[in-house]
Amino acid sequence: xxxxxxxxxxxxxxxxxxxxxxxxxxxxxxxxxxxxxxxxxxxxxxxxxxxxxxxxxxxxxxxxxxxxxxxxxxxxxxxxxxxxxxxxxxxxxxxxxxxxxxxxxxxxxxxxxxxxxxxxxxxxxxxxxxxxxxxxxxxxxxxxxxxxxxxxxxxxxxxxxxxxxxxxxxxxxxxxxxxxxxxxxxxxxxxxxxxxxxxxxxxxxxxxxxxxxxxxxxxxxxxxxxxxxxxxxxxxxxxxxxxxxxxxxxxxxxxxxxxxxxxxxxxxxxxxxxxxxxxxxxxxxxxxxxxxxxxxxxxxxxxxxxxxxx
Amino acid sequence: xxxxxxxxxxxxxxxxxxxxxxxxxxxxxxxxxxxxxxxxxxxxxxxxxxxxxxxxxxxxxxxxxxxxxxxxxxxxxxxxxxxxxxxxxxxxxxxxxxxxxxxxxxxxxxxxxxxxxxxxxxxxxxxxxxxxxxxxxxxxxxxxxxxxxxxxxxxxxxxxxxxxxxxxxxxxxxxxxxxxxxxxxxxxxxxxxxxxxxxxxxxxxxxxxxxxxxxxxxxxxxxxxxxxxxxxxxxxxxxxxxxxxxxxxxxxxxxxxxxxxxxxxxxxxxxxxxxxxxxxxxxxxxxxxxxxxxxxxxxxxxxxxxxxxxxxxxxxxxxxxxxxxxxxxxxxxxxxxxxxxxxxxxxxxxxxxx
Numbered sequence: 001x002x003x004x005x006x007x008x009x010x011x012x013x014x015x016x017x018x019x020x021x022x023x024x025x026x027x028x029x030x031x032x033x034x035x036x037x038x039x040x041x042x043x044x045x046x047x048x049x050x051x052x053x054x055x056x057x058x059x060x061x062x063x064x065x066x067x068x069x070x071x072x073x074x075x076x077x078x079x080x081x082x083x084x085x086x087x088x089x090x091x092x093x094x095x096x097x098x099x100x101x102x103x104x105x106x107x108x109x110x111x112x113x114x115x116x117x118x119x120x121x122x123x124x125x126x127x128x129x130x131x132x133x134x135x136x137x138x139x140x141x142x143x144x145x146x147x148x149x150x151x152x153x154x155x156x157x158x159x160x161x162x163x164x165x166x167x168x169x170x171x172x173x174x175x176x177x178x179x180x181x182x183x184x185x186x187x188x189x190x191x192x193x194x195x196x197x198x199x200x201x202x203x204x205x206x207x208x209x210x211x212x213x214x215x216x217x218x219x220x221x222x223x224x225x226x227x228x229x230x231x232x233x234x235x236x237x238x239x240x241x242x243x244x245x246x247x248x249x250x251x252x253x254x255x256x257x258x259x260x261x262x263x264x265x266x267x268x269x270x271x272x273x274x275x276x277x278x279x280x281x282x283x284x285x286x287x288x289x290x291x292x293x294x295x296x297x298x299x300x301x302x303x304x305x306x307x308x309x310x
Numbered sequence: 311x312x313x314x315x316x317x318x319x320x321x322x323x324x325x326x327x328x329x330x331x332x333x334x335x336x337x338x339x340x341x342x343x344x345x346x347x348x349x350x351x352x353x354x355x356x357x358x359x360x361x362x363x364x365x366x367x368x369x370x371x372x373x374x375x376x377x378x379x380x381x382x383x384x385x386x387x388x389x390x391x392x393x394x395x396x397x398x399x400x401x402x403x404x405x406x407x408x409x410x411x412x413x414x415x416x417x418x419x420x421x422x423x424x425x426x427x428x429x430x431x432x433x434x435x436x437x438x439x440x441x442x443x444x445x446x447x448x449x450x451x452x453x454x455x456x457x458x459x460x461x462x463x464x465x466x467x468x469x470x471x472x473x474x475x476x477x478x479x480x481x482x483x484x485x486x487x488x489x490x491x492x493x494x495x496x497x498x499x500x501x502x503x504x505x506x507x508x509x510x511x512x513x514x515x516x517x518x519x520x521x522x523x524x525x526x527x528x529x530x531x532x533x534x535x536x537x538x539x540x541x542x543x544x545x546x547x548x549x550x551x552x553x554x555x556x557x558x559x560x561x562x563x564x565x566x567x568x569x570x571x572x573x574x575x576x577x578x579x580x581x582x583x584x585x586x587x588x589x590x591x592x593x594x595x596x597x598x599x600x601x602x603x604x605x606x607x608x609x610x611x612x613x614x615x616x617x618x619x620x621x622x623x624x625x626x627x628x629x630x631x632x633x634x635x636x637x638x639x640x641x642x643x644x645x646x647x648x649x650x651x652x653x654x655x656x657x658x659x660x661x662x663x664x
Contacts, residue, residue: 036443038384078631087641088634091382091443092585095578096630103623107334110618216620224451231444271459278448278455282434285445289438303443 007136009252014144015210016255017248019044019202019219021147023226024233024240025154026198031230032158033191034171034301038094039079040199041223042101047072047200048218049105049112052207056112061120061208065143065201072200073193075101080192084185087305102217112214120208141209143201148241150198155237167191171299174306184306199223225251228281234288235297247277312640313593316586319632320346320600326632327625337615344611345625349603355610357492361564363602364501365390365556367595369580371508372549374589378512380525381545385431385446386553387577388453389424393554394561395457396423398476398568401483402465412482417558424554425547427453432546436539442546454573461568475569485562497559502595504552509591521545553577582630601626 023040030037050071054064079097082088122129124138131138158164169177170187178184206218225247232247233239254273256265265273288298324342332338349355369386376383383389397420404412430449434440460476467477485495512518524531524541531538556576561568583601587594608622 038447082631082634086635086638088637089585091384092581092630093634095384095581096627096634099575099578099582099623100627100631103620103625103627106618106620107624216618221451224447227444228448269459269463271455271462274458275452275455278451282430282440282445282448282452285440285448286434286438289440302441 004132007133010136011139012252012255013245013248014140015248016251017244018141018144018147018209019205020222020226020229020247021202021241021244022143022150022205023199023202023223024229024244025147025150025237026195026202027226027230028233028235028237028240029154029158029167029198030191030195031302032171032235032299033167033188034174034299034304034306035083035188035192036090036094036303037076037079037097037192037195038091038227039076039097039101039223040195040226041219041221042098042104043072043075043196043199044101044203044219044223044226045105045217046075046101047203048206049108049214050200051204052117052214053108053112055117055120055208056115059118061118064120064208065204068200068204069197070200072198072203073196075104076192076196076199077189079196080189083305084188084192087307090303090305098223105218106216109214109216115214117207117212119212141205143205143209146201151237151241158237168299171301174301174304178306188306199226202226225277228277232277232281232284234284235299246280250274250276312588315636315639316588316593316597316633319586319629319636322632323625323628327628330624331617336617341611341615341617341621344614344617345604345607345622347607348610348614349606355606357489357494358606359599359602360498361493361495361602362605363595363598364498365560365576366580366583366601367505367598368501368556368559369549369553369577370583370587370594370598371505371591372552373580374584374587374591374594375508375512375521376545376549377584377589378525379521379541379545380528381435381542382443383428383431383446383546383549384443384581385427385448385450385453385577386549386580387573387575388446388450389427389550389553390557390560390577391450391453391457391573392427392557393420393424393551394557394568394572395453395460396420396426396554397558398465398479398561401479401562402476404483405477405480408482410482413485413562416483416562417555420554420558421551422554424557425551428546428550428553429543432543435542435546442542450577457568457572458570461570461572465568467567473569476567478567479562483562484566485559493564495559495563497563501556501559504555505591505595512591517544553580579626582626585630586633600629604629 023044027040047068051064051068054067055061079093082093083090120141122139123142128134128138158168166182167187170182170184174184203219207214229240229243229247233243250273253265254270257270257273324346328338328342331341349359369390373383373386397416400416400419427449431442431446434445435442462474465476467475485497488494488496488499520536520541524536524538565572579601583594583597587597604622604625608619611617612619
């Protein structure tokens with residue numbers, strides 16, 4: 001195994017990890033506020049088509065990312081109004097949001113079939129990005145660096161800032177947070193919107209960086225991986241980073257196992273690599289519950305509607 | 311109001327859907343007509359509607375029992391797939407055999423497959439207190455990859471060129487048709503009988519009572535001697551087995567073999583169906599038919615209104631959105647408060663209806 005080979009594998013892993021990292025960070029903040037939004041896949045698809053359409057029409061990748069974030073946040077507001085203002089069931093609403101987003105993206109995408117868009121590549125000089133070793137650090141889309149910055153920001157926000165503390169308080173004990181005067185619903189609206197925006201950017205990563213053409217269901221179920229990732233990480237931002245790259249590695253093994261029968265990745269069928277993130281998440285769920293100490297990060301009010309009058 | 315809101319939300323979806331699809335440049339009225347009305351207006355489409363409604367109803371009545379107990383099995387899609395795999399596994403072993411015993415054994419294997427897949431979240435919940443929503447969802451994706459592996463690998467039809475599909479089931483293994491000349495098979499009749507049976511169980515039996523008490527008053531249930539643990543097991547085994555049964559009906563009925571396109575999201579749509587049917591098995595029969603109409607109508611709209619097939623999802627989701635939004639009318643009574651100068655706000659005040 002040459003160093004070039006390892007570098008090439010690593011770059012593939014980064015590509016597979018970044019979208020789930022972005023969407024996972026958003027879902028983490030949403031869940032930390034006590035809301036379980038199962039609509040990640042739908043929000044990612046809406047972000048993907050919004051990003052693709054903006055890129056196709058304007059040619060500006062930065063604008064495409066902003067529009068994707070706005071589109072993700074906008075559809076997440078359907079979920080927010082239903083579950084927060086009307087205290088509807090979060091599981092059912094989230095699933096409906098995924099069905100909705102899948103349909104909406106397909107409908108809009110119909111007008112963009114066959115269009116090609118340029119890749120949102122690195123902003124570093126070519127000499128660095130194409131260098132044998134330099135490409136490990138400098139060959140990525142700006143969205144990759146953005147995802148790392150967001151890991152730091154989210155970790156800092158949740159652990160070190162006052163609004164972050166309020167958000168965690170709302171997620172752990174909504175009634176107490178309400179009784180000392182914090183707006184539970186307001187905080188949760190913001191958290192859901194952030195989750196939607198990040199899912200939108202994560203979804204836009206697919207057309208902007210990975211596949212320059214639109215196809216139906218482009219995100220291929222990565223929204224569910226992102227939900228698994230949040231659980232797998234035990235609701236801790238830095239572990240989301242580790243988990244995203246672990247899942248990205250498994251996803252890369254899946255690709256390799258599918259492509260060639262010769263490499264060592266074929267010790268398992270590609271489907272087994274694909275199923276491993278979900279199995280690992282179930283095991284982590286069980287492990288968290290067995291060792292109560294690690295489960296302290298799970299938001300205590302997760303998925304429960306907040307009804308102040310009762 | 312309890313049963314008016316599902317009807318209202320379907321009507322509202324049709325109205326809003328027509329407006330939205332008109333705005334984005336389609337013939338909105340035609341789109342809504344194709345999706346919601348055309349399958350009913352053309353009798354030759356009725357067997358298709360029955361065929362699509364059957365798995366939704368069967369899965370939906372199982373899930374409704376869980377929801378009544380506030381136990382969230384959202385992995386019915388996986389239980390449906392593993393049920394079908396269990397049946398097809400028996401089918402592959404008995405390809406060269408004949409006899410009336412084969413199909414019943416396949417059906418039993420389907421029930422067992424679904425129940426086993428449902429037992430996993432139940433075990434994790436009762437043994438380790440693992441959140442059943444998340445674990446059952448994760449197991450769905452494990453099931454999909456398991457199916458992909460079997461269909462493209464060990465169970466692939468060697469004589470089927472390079473298509474990823476299992477060998478076609480034999481005449482002894484296929485569900486016999488109920489109405490000659492149509493695709494309506496015996497599974498549909500069994501589905502209806504089970505749904506009515508579930509209605510009796512949920513309204514007349516101790517199990518139905520236990521499920522409702524555990525769901526609505528957990529403390530009273532504990533005090534009354536109903537075990538939460540036992541309820542989790544019963545609910546997951548029941549809803550898993552029914553989803554598995556739906557899977558085996560589907561694969562021995564319309565499909566006739568396993569293919570990669572077998573999962574049709576019935577397990578997820580059935581969650582909408584359970585809500586739309588108000589968790590009442592009789593309501594779920596109607597709700598299943600309504601959702602099945604959108605499936606069939608979505609296919610028809612593809613050619614008649616140039617809508618992509620996936621846009622039926624927009625309609626399905628809107629039905630649930632409107633239903634969940636209108637639930638507030640059931641839980642709360644809207645009271646118009648006069649905007650007297652002292653009143654801080656003139657908005658409708660929420661007050662508990664019960």
